[in-house]
Amino acid sequence: MWLRYATNFSRVLKMSAVKIRTTPASDAWRSVMTALTRVNAVLAREMEAETPISLDWYSILLILAQSEEASMRPSDLADQIGLSRSATTRLVDRLASDGLVERRACGSDRRGTFVTLTPRGEEVFREAGRVHLRGIDEHVGSHLTDNELAQLGDLLGKLADRVGGDALSTLTPSSTA
Numbered sequence: 001m002w003l004r005y006a007t008n009f010s011r012v013l014k015m016s017a018v019k020i021r022t023t024p025a026s027d028a029w030r031s032v033m034t035a036l037t038r039v040n041a042v043l044a045r046e047m048e049a050e051t052p053i054s055l056d057w058y059s060i061l062l063i064l065a066q067s068e069e070a071s072m073r074p075s076d077l078a079d080q081i082g083l084s085r086s087a088t089t090r091l092v093d094r095l096a097s098d099g100l101v102e103r104r105a106c107g108s109d110r111r112g113t114f115v116t117l118t119p120r121g122e123e124v125f126r127e128a129g130r131v132h133l134r135g136i137d138e139h140v141g142s143h144l145t146d147n148e149l150a151q152l153g154d155l156l157g158k159l160a161d162r163v164g165g166d167a168l169s170t171l172t173p174s175s176t177a
Contacts, residue, residue: 032156043135051128057095058132061125064101064117071104071116100124 022030044055053061063080064070072080078088092115095101100121106112117125141149 039136039139042139043132046135047128047131050131051124052098053100053124053128055132056091057100058125058128060091060095061100061117061121061128064115065122065125069116070122071114073106073112074115077115095121 040055047053047055047058051058060077060081063077064072074088074092075085077092078085081088083091092101092103096103099118101115102118103113104116106114144152
């Protein structure tokens with residue numbers, strides 16, 4: 001939803017007859033959201049054309065792969081991906097029905113469960129990871145110098161650290177598929 005907002009907001013600013021007040025921060029944010037929307041759309045198309053999963057599914061598998069023992073409580077997974085518990089349950093159900101994840105009982109809490117990558121999930125994740133990394137290199141890395149990429153990473157990391165929150169906190173630049 002926020003991706004649609006960013007794209008539409010960018011179009012409205014260019015077409016609008018009404019003067020919209022902006023600030024340096026809002027201009028920078030619009031640029032971030034527009035770039036993210038465009039790159040994400042291309043990555044999603046490539047992922048669906050070249051792998052058996054969507055970019056959304058890949059994001060879930062990435063979070064699980066980077067977690068301890070490739071396993072997380074569903075509530076922690078929901079926090080990481082920014083979805084409600086019920087939406088995460090439905091997503092996990094679909095991933096499980098395709099054999100990419102499984103639910104396992106928690107040894108210390110009989111009522112609790114963990115969502116865990118299956119061997120097939122790891123295999124699909126690695127295949128999709130190659131497509132994703134190639135796409136990022138092509139659609140981001142090829143347009144910026146190494147110094148610009150480092151600056152972008154530093155600035156967005158600084159913003160993420162200062163704004164706070166735990167969403168996507170397990171994702172680190174050095175640990176991709």
